[in-house]
Each structure stands twice: as C-alpha cells, then as structure tokens.
Amino acid sequence: MRWGILGAARIAAQAVVPALREAGDQVVVMGSRDLRRGRAAAAQMGIPMAVEGYQAVLEQDLDAIYVPLPNSLHRPWVLAALASGKHVLCEKPLGLTAREAGEMAAAAQRAHLVLAEAVMYRYHPRWQLIMDLVHSGELGAVRQLSGGFSFRLRPPPDVRWEADLGGGALYDVGSYLINAARWVVGRDPERAVALAIPRRGVDESTSVLLEFASGPGTAATLAALSCGFATVGSEWLRIEGDQAVLSVPKPFTAWHEERPPILVDSPLGQRLIDSPAADPYLEMVTAFGRAVEALAPVQTSAEDAIGTLAVIDACRASWLSGSWQDLEARRPEA
Numbered sequence: 001m002r003w004g005i006l007g008a009a010r011i012a013a014q015a016v017v018p019a020l021r022e023a024g025d026q027v028v029v030m031g032s033r034d035l036r037r038g039r040a041a042a043a044q045m046g047i048p049m050a051v052e053g054y055q056a057v058l059e060q061d062l063d064a065i066y067v068p069l070p071n072s073l074h075r076p077w078v079l080a081a082l083a084s085g086k087h088v089l090c091e092k093p094l095g096l097t098a099r100e101a102g103e104m105a106a107a108a109q110r111a112h113l114v115l116a117e118a119v120m121y122r123y124h125p126r127w128q129l130i131m132d133l134v135h136s137g138e139l140g141a142v143r144q145l146s147g148g149f150s151f152r153l154r155p156p157p158d159v160r161w162e163a164d165l166g167g168g169a170l171y172d173v174g175s176y177l178i179n180a181a182r183w184v185v186g187r188d189p190e191r192a193v194a195l196a197i198p199r200r201g202v203d204e205s206t207s208v209l210l211e212f213a214s215g216p217g218t219a220a221t222l223a224a225l226s227c228g229f230a231t232v233g234s235e236w237l238r239i240e241g242d243q244a245v246l247s248v249p250k251p252f253t254a255w256h257e258e259r260p261p262i263l264v265d266s267p268l269g270q271r272l273i274d275s276p277a278a279d280p281y282l283e284m285v286t287a288f289g290r291a292v293e294a295l296a297p298v299q300t301s302a303e304d305a306i307g308t309l310a311v312i313d314a315c316r317a318s319w320l321s322g323s324w325q326d327l328e329a330r331r332p333e334a
C-alpha cells in the first residue's frame with residue numbers, strides 16, 4: 001500500500017513508519033504545517049516527499065492515510081481523508097466524543113473504506129494468550145478488574161497539556177484502560193463515575209469506576225482504573241475471577257524484546273506464562289492491510305472506538321456532576 005502521513009509526530013517516527021516499512025508498504029509522503037520541519041522529519045524517516053499542510057497529502061495518489069495528529073484534529077482530518085477516498089489509520093483516541101467517532105464510522109461505512117483506531121496493544125500476541133485464558137474458564141467468572149497507566153509527563157510544551165487539543169490523562173492513557181476493560185469483560189459498562197485532579201486545564205490524574213451489570217448467565221463486574229501524568233511510570237492490569245486472578249504487567253506498551261511474564265494465581269498455586277516478543281505496531285499495520293484487502297474485519301474498528309469514547313464521555317460528565325453517569329443514554333444512534 002502507498003501511505004501518506006499527516007504531521008511529523010513522534011509516534012510516527014518512533015513506531016508506525018518503521019512498522020509500515022517492515023510490513024512491505026511504501027510511505028510516500030509526509031505533510032507538515034511547516035515545510036522546512038516537514039522536509040527534515042521526512043528525510044529522517046526516509047520518506048521521499050514532504051509537502052506543506054495536510055490537504056496536499058490527501059491530493060496525492062495514495063491508498064491510505066495515517067493520522068497521528070493531536071486528538072482534537074482527528075475528526076476533521078479523518079473525515080477529510082475519507083472524503084479523498086483513502087483508507088485511514090487514526091491514532092487513539094479516535095475522537096473526543098462518542099458522537100465524533102460515530103460520525104467518522106458512518107463516513108467510512110458510506111465510502112466503503114477501512115477506518116481503524118491505532119490501539120496497537122490489541123494486536124500484541126500476548127493479548128491472544130490473555131484473552132484465551134479469560135475465555136478458557138480458568139479464572140471462572142470475571143468479577144473485578146483493576147488497572148493503572150501513569151507516567152510523569154514532561155512540562156509544557158506538549159500536546160497532552162493542551163485542553164484545546166484534546167489533552168489530559170484520560171484521553172491519553174485512560175483510554176487504553178477503558179478499552180481493555182470493555183474487551184476483557186466482553187460488554188459495555190452500564191454506568192461510570194470518575195474523579196480528576198486538574199492541572200494546567202487538563203486532568204493530570206483520573207480515577208474511574210465502571211459497573212458492568214449482570215445479565216442472564218453473567219455476573220456483575222466492577223472495574224477500578226487510574227491514569228495520570230504525575231507519577232513514575234506504572235502500567236498494570238489485574239483480572240480477578242471467582243476461581244483465579246490474572247496479573248498482567250505492562251499490558252499496553254510491551255514492545256520488541258520486552259516479555260513481562262503473565263501471572264495466574266489461584267488457590268491451587270501460581271503459574272507464570274511467558275509473553276512472546278513482538279512489535280504490536282507491525283501486527284497492527286499488517287492487520288490493517290488485511291482489512292483493506294477485505295480478508296478480515298479490523299479489530300480496533302471505529303465502532304469499537306464509539307464504545308470506549310462513550311465511557312470517556314460519561315467520565316467527563318461525572319467530573320462535573322460528581323455523580324454516576326448512565327452509559328445507555330450516551331451511545332450515539334447507529
């Protein structure tokens with residue numbers, strides 16, 4: 001596939017452009033607000049062409065566009081890229097609200113184009129092991145889930161400190177925890193409550209409680225999730241069943257040779273499971289290519305992003321109201 005990149009973003013240089021190249025795709029052009037900076041970044045990433053602005057990228061002969069822009073720019077540029085007839089891989093979170101994600105999902109569907117959210121951890125093969133364990137019944141019924149994803153964010157300037165650009169810890173790292181909770185539990189929560197510590201106009205730290213209601217044959221599940229920009233790096237997930245508990249260190253950013261073992265703990269004893277080494281970005285772009293060839297549906301679809309953003313909407317409303325928020329009322333109409 002022939003790709004264009006919007007913006008000289010760090011994540012493009014560090015992870016996604018190398019993964020595209022390793023997958024055998026061509027990264028043809030990068031657009032930047034500043035042509036000089038764009039040229040320098042393109043040269044560094046081995047991209048043959050740089051153009052000024054993002055629209056100029058969409059005018060090229062390409063198959064797909066990668067959108068690693070600040071969060072508030074995802075919606076306008078995803079819609080513009082789809083309107084230009086290209087498939088789109090957009091960074092997480094897909095939009096700022098479930099309504100935005102719904103708008104993007106509808107536009108992709110109308111245009112018969114693939115739109116995926118770049119939630120790379122979902123493609124790491126160790127998550128296949130984790131989900132196999134959850135579905136195997138070894139944990140019993142999953143009744144509680146807890147997790148954290150925090151790190152010390154450098155002082156401004158950084159897009160993650162900019163409220164107008166969709167900054168804040170909940171969007172940046174909390175979105176991974178919410179994504180994982182919905183995936184592991186296998187359904188959307190019924191309600192959410194959240195508390196934030198604000199700093200510089202964004203949430204520096206947020207804690208979230210989610211209630212996944214019981215249904216026929218399914219027990220209720222609670223999730224307690226914390227994220228932030230104020231502590232030393234910490235990233236973990238515990239999936240607690242009525243038979244055993246699964247502890248996952250570094251659930252989201254294990255990369256290349258990092259192979260943190262997964263622990264299964266039950267009254268019968270403890271078992272360590274090896275994590276395979278992998279590049280989840282390479283797995284993600286390979287899966288995207290398969291979706292474009294219509295060989296498989298994309299796992300991190302815009303529809304899935306709507307579910308995660310509906311929870312984020314509820315958490316943000318809860319910051320203001322101080323009360324539980326029902327999710328049902330927050331999903332945009334299909």
Ligand SMILES: NC(=O)c1ccc[n+]([C@@H]2O[C@H](COP(=O)([O-])OP(=O)(O)OC[C@H]3O[C@@H](n4cnc5c(N)ncnc54)[C@H](OP(=O)(O)O)[C@@H]3O)[C@@H](O)[C@H]2O)c1
Nearest residue numbers: 007008009010011032033068069070071091092093118159
């Ligand atoms: N999946 C992952 O592992 C992962 C990791 C980190 C970040 N992300 C996501 O990737 C996206 C970008 O994050 P990043 O940390 O790579 O950001 P970044 O390095 O700050 O890059 C963002 C790019 O957006 C462009 N931009 C357009 N308007 C801008 C504005 N007003 N202010 C600043 N930059 C602007 C800039 O490119 P030009 O100046 O060249 O136009 C800039 O290089 C975010 O959505 C983030 O959530 C994902």
